[in-house]
Amino acid sequence: MFWLIFISIIIIFSFGIGAFIGAPWVPAFEQDFDELLTKTKVGKGTEFIDLGCGNGKVLEAAAKRGAIVTGYEINPVLWLVSWWRVRSYPNASVWIGNMWGVHLDHYDVVFLFLIHHHMPRMARKLSHSLKPNARVISYVYEFPGIKPSHKTRNSFLYQAKAFGTIDTKVLPKKNSGLQKTKSKHTK
């Protein structure tokens, strides 16, 4: 009984912390992966990162194309699932840790599936940490005030230069002023 309660607390805490400091776990739809990865030219040798990699399915899809994939996940349970999923790919690594502290300056493609109130903070991070030709895939949520280069059914694609031109001082710090830009997360 003690162990059951103990394990339940660990699981609840693991899922709670992700929801609190980033986004709760909701997996991206697998049927979207091909379009996203093709549009952002993910292929052999592409340095690809998923910030908050959840169950690792996006990482696996990119690794299958020969990309060098990195995942960060704050939830130890999901980190383990991700790590297990991509364990056979020599070009894949999955780290347990907080995405907000990750250096992004050598990645070609940054994938993220956050939540609307963290988009301004992420835009500020990207504005000073992307390499010049990097591409950003934001699943479901649009960055406020930043023009995507493409829109797909469930995501917004950006070029690094779009973040270089934003005035980070005017980006809203909280929800205020955020556009209601959530796309329909459609199957």
Ligand SMILES: C[S@@+](CC[C@H](N)C(=O)[O-])C[C@H]1O[C@@H](n2cnc3c(N)ncnc32)[C@H](O)[C@@H]1O
């Ligand atoms: C909406 S899910 C997306 C999962 C995966 N990227 C996908 O698209 O299927 C967000 C994920 O980010 C993780 N997460 C939230 N905050 C985080 C943080 N600060 N650092 C690392 N991972 C975080 C959550 O645990 C969750 O698995």
